Amino acid sequence: MADGDRNRVLRELRRSRIAVIGLGVSNQALLRFLLARGVRHVAAGDAKTQDSLGPAAGWLASLPITLRLGPGYLDILEDADIVFLTPGIRKHLPEITAARDRGARLSSEIGLLLELCRARTVGITGSAGKTTTTLLVGDMLAxxxxxVFVGGNIGTPLIDRCLEFTADETIVLELSSFQLQLVDRSPNVAAVLNVSPNHLDVHRDYDDYLAAKKTIYRYQRPGDWVVLGADNAETFRMAQERAAAYRELGNDGSSGDDDGLLDGNGRPRDGGRGNLAPADGGPGLALFGKAEPPGSLAGTDVPYRAWVDGDHLVVTTAGSPAPVALCPTAGVRLRGNHNLLNIMAAALMTVLAGGRLDAASQVATTFQTVEHRLEPAGELDGVTFINDSIGTAPDRTEVALASFPAPIHLILGGYDKKIPFDGLGEIVVECGKVRRVVLLGETAPKIRRAIEAAASLAAGRGPNGRIPGPRGADPHSRDSSPHGPESPGPPPMVEVSSIEEAVREAFAGAEPGTTVLLSPACASFDMFPNYEVRGAAFKEAVRALMAKREPGA
Known part of the structure; x- marks a missing residue:
């Protein structure tokens, strides 16, 4: 952003009445930023009371702001000119809708960061894989x-420093649908990894959720780039929509302007700006997938692509249309085929943001597990415990189940995000791996019914309840039925009331070689503040179980 535009935004903030709704970590940083820049008419509110806010309550009370906590906190919206909403709040609440109808502008900490920041920006969203891919891009660029600075939905908020960043620096942001629903700027390099139903407890409906995801590239300009997954139906549809608006490029990916925007390796010299000029002012397009993505969509070249070619991940660029090996698949330390997709997406974003492909290759083969994502949590009597607390939706649980062999004892359940569990029931029954299910949290009865319904449906298909070609099962295995060769019903299920009890029940009857997998398919908010705390509690419960089995314990 030019200095004149930045000064205009800051002047608007200083002369406006500001309301900050939600007082979590990101909006606390926003308050610090606003007050440090001379903004004086600030009101802040949160549904939490002073006691439930904890140590932050004293600091907030010391600020020169109007503070409203607990019931009635949304009353501060009545005379606001600009409203900064916390991620996760329903933007369709009547009080928020009324404020917008009165002319208030809705924004967010991330929206202001994108508006004021001079640095190149890279943004990653998707229903799954955001954090891992964000960290991969950060490491590859470094x-x-x-x-490089990494932030957004992970790490420390960057708004405090947004005026300090320079044009030769890069900010890499993990962006959730909650954060995206209020932005009117897009990152220079954006990615939508995948999309499946999620967070329908906050979004009005699935279309609202999908629209929020698309915001990550909606406001891009000529020379910006969007990286999309070719294997996911929604993201490939996005690619088709975008490609239909682009003009066709030559094989070298240049815009026809002899301005030296590509270096000798086919990388954009200024980090992804300028070498592609779509007819509608939209972004350039890059694709990744397990199979080779199309090199052209709607008559538009797609020079930047990545896929799995035999036993290697390969990449093409505008300067190198022939596939170049990124790394051998056997050299990747991250577990699961889904992480191959994350690595390919990260490599494309790295190159488009001005990074080197050889650096991306080095990180691809050295990057290790991110906490709470298929994280080994211990082993006892030949039974392996895996913490996948990030598994907050059924599609994540499906990926987790595909990453481990049978037998699996699966821990499911948690906060109800109003998403259906029919597909989850089919996954559990049809994957051919789950031998026991432990259910906890408010969704336990719904998940039990979904699994029972899927098993009942499966019992009517094929002899002895076998499902022809079960998803995820090995058709050559002697035990490719849902949970044992003779049982057409659902796997044994038990409901528990705590994570400690869940670990004990999942371990009960587990034979050597069993994986106890926490991949709940639900958020944690019914029992824990967030998935990180849930994952930590799971690991502590595993440690406690192991300690009881130690000699002399």
Whole structure:
């Protein structure tokens, strides 16, 4: 952003009445930023009371702001000119809708960061894989010699420093649908990894959720780039929509302007700006998938692509249309085929943001597990415990189940995000791996019914309840039925009331070689503040179980 535009935004903030709704970590940072920049008419509110806010309550009370906590906190919207909403709040609440109808502008901490920041920006969203891919891009760019800052939905809020960033620095942001629903700027390099139903407890409906995801590239300009998954139906549809608006490029990916925007390796010299000029002012397009993505969509070249070619991940660029090996699949340390997709997406974003492909290759083969994502949590009597607390939706649980062999004892359940569990029931029954299910949280009865319904449906298909070609099962295995060769019913299920009890029940009857997998398919908010706390509690419960089995314990 030009200095004149930044100064205009800051002047608007200083002369406006500001309301900050929600007082979590990101909006606390926003308050610090606003007050440090001379903004004086600030009101802040949260549904939590002073006691439930904890240590932050004292600090908030010391600020020169109007503070409203607990019932009636949305009353501060009545005379607001600009409203900064916390991620996760329903933007369709009547009080928020009324404020917007009165002319108030809705924004967010991330929206202001994108509006004021001089640095190149890379943004990653998707229903799954955001954090891992964001960290991969950060590491790949750092290995390329770039000065990189990682934030957004992970790490420390960056709004405090947004005026300090320079044009030769790069910010890599994990962006949730909650954060995206209020932005009117898009990152220079954006990615939508995948989309499946999620967070329908906050979004009005699935279309609202999908629209929020599309915001990550909606406001891009000529020379910006969007990286999309070719294997996911929704993201490939996005690619088709975008490609239909682009003009066709030559094989070298240039815009026809002899301005040297590509270097000798086919990388954009200024980090992904300028070498592609779509007819509608939209972004350039890059695709990744397990199979080779199309090199052209709607008559538009797609020079930047990545896929699995035999036993290697390969990449093409505008300067190198022939596939170049990124790394051998056997060299990837992250577990699961889904992480191959994350690595390919990260490599494309790295190159488009001005990084080096060789640096991306190095990170691809050295990057290890991110906490709470298929994380080993211990082993006892030949039974392996896996913490996948990030598994907050059924599609994540399906990925987790595909990452481990049978037998699996699966821990499911948690906060109800109003998403259906029919597909989850089919996954549990049809994957051919789950031998026991432990259910906890408010969704336990719904998940039990979904699994029972799927098993009942499966019992009517094929002899002895076998399902022809079960998803995820090995057709050559002697035990490719849902949970044992002779049982057409659902796997044994038990409901529990705590994570400690869940670990004990999942371990009960587990034979050597069994994986006890926490991948709940639900958020944690009914029992824990977030998935990180849930994952930590799971690991502590595993440690406690192991300690009881130690000699002399």
């Amino acid at each position: 290995r390329s010699g770039r000065k």
